[in-house]
Amino acid sequence: MILLSKAPHDFFLALDVEEYFLREHDPEEIYEGGFARPLNLAERDVLAVCRFNEDVEAPAFEVTFPNQEPLSADEEAEAARLLQRIFGTEIDLAALYVQAEHDALLGPMIQEYYGFKRISGASIYEDAFRDIIKSRISHKPTAKRMEQDVRRTWGTRFEWRGRDYYSFPRPERLVGVAPTEWREFGISGRKAEYIIGMAEGIVDGSLDLDLLENMAPDSFYEAVQKIRGIGPSTAQTLMLSRGRTDAVFPTHLVKGEEKGMKRWICRSYGVSPEIDDEEFKALTVAWSGFEAPALEMLYYRYVMSQLKK
Missing domain, CATH: 3.30.310 (TATA-Binding Protein)
Structure with missing residues (x-):
């Protein structure tokens, strides 16, 4: 194929x-x-x-x-x-490249990282599965080990070129699993409840992943937070992982301070995160309709800067 x-x-x-x-x-x-x-x-x-x-x-x-x-x-x-x-x-990067060619931030990145595209999960379920497990875990290899332990236990094992690969558990396989069983992997009962609850919603039809996948960004941001265990930060991440190029960056204040993606974007342009919505829209005019791949490119620049240290 x-x-x-x-x-x-x-x-x-x-x-x-x-x-x-x-x-x-x-x-x-x-x-x-x-x-x-x-x-x-x-x-x-x-x-x-x-x-x-x-x-x-x-x-x-x-x-x-x-x-x-x-x-x-x-x-x-x-x-x-x-x-x-x-x-x-x-994802059509060509259109983004045309409109962002002269943007002070994106312009140089387009040339340096020409052709970069993110890699996502196969579904919102997989992306949320991973995000919930790694939430509040600073040591990312530990989070990956926890996630792999769950996939090894309830997923399907494949062997290729001497290495084992494990699928994400099919939602129906998690229905009825006790959250306490996840503790042996170092995963809290609360996180297990979130993922099992999401799986149950998929199985009984109350959670429509296709509907979420195709929702406009504003609607998606509100709807996905109705899933237990998904807050503003995870909702933003899940929005950026979809097969759409458009996204929004809602204000997320914690103790009066901006903590959302808007903060990172503004600082990357050298301006205060306290700017209002109209000023932010003007600042990111080159991103319009392509907010998701533009933000991923910014993230890639950060990753590359860390690798050079």
């Missing part, structure tokens, strides 16, 4: 962002042998192995499903949809 991506797209740039990957992943192995990713299809779990063609202007991924029963046409279409979200293949 060939998965096309909208140009420009340089998948290998994303290998620098450790946060994007599962604990099983090794960036060097991905570069040489491909990106292995378990996927939850409607009827079964599969392991997709994706190899980037290294062509930034005509980007594509060769996708295989080694040592598994061949996928049906419907399963291939479903796998393609999930991988499109993971890789951001439908």
Whole structure:
């Protein structure tokens, strides 16, 4: 199966962002042998192995499903949809590059990080699963180990090139699991309740992931916070991980001080986070309609600055 991506797209740039990957992943192995990713299809779990063609202007991924029963046409279409979200293949950076060419902040980054796209989970469920577990944990390798322990226990195991990969637990597998069982992984009962509750909502139909995926940013920000365990910060992160390019950066005050993404953006431009909404809109006019990939590019710049230290 060939998965096309909208140009420009340089998948290998994303290998620098450790946060994007599962604990099983090794960036060097991905570069040489491909990106292995378990996927939850409607009827079964599969392991997709994706190899980037290294062509930034005509980007594509060769996708295989080694040592598994061949996928049906419907399963291939479903796998393609999930991988499109993971890789951001439908994100059109070309349009952003045109309107942000002369922006003081984004202009130079467009040239330096040409073709950079974020990597997300296959669904809001997967992104929220990871965000809830790592919340308030400063040591990120520990959070990854906790998440892997849950996937190992209730997910599906695959083996490829001598390495084990574990799918995210299908929501139906978490229904009825006692939160106390998560304590052996170092995960609090409260966090377990949040994730199990989310899984139960997906199974009983009260939580519609497709509806959330396609909501306008303002509506999404309000709706996703109705899910127990998701607050303003996680809601913002989940918004940026969707397959949409647009996003909003609502004010998030803590003890009267701006703590949301708006604070980071303003400081990156060298202005006070206390500016009003109209001033912020004028400041980020080059971001309009492409707030999500623009913010991810800013994050990538931060990651690269940390790697150079």
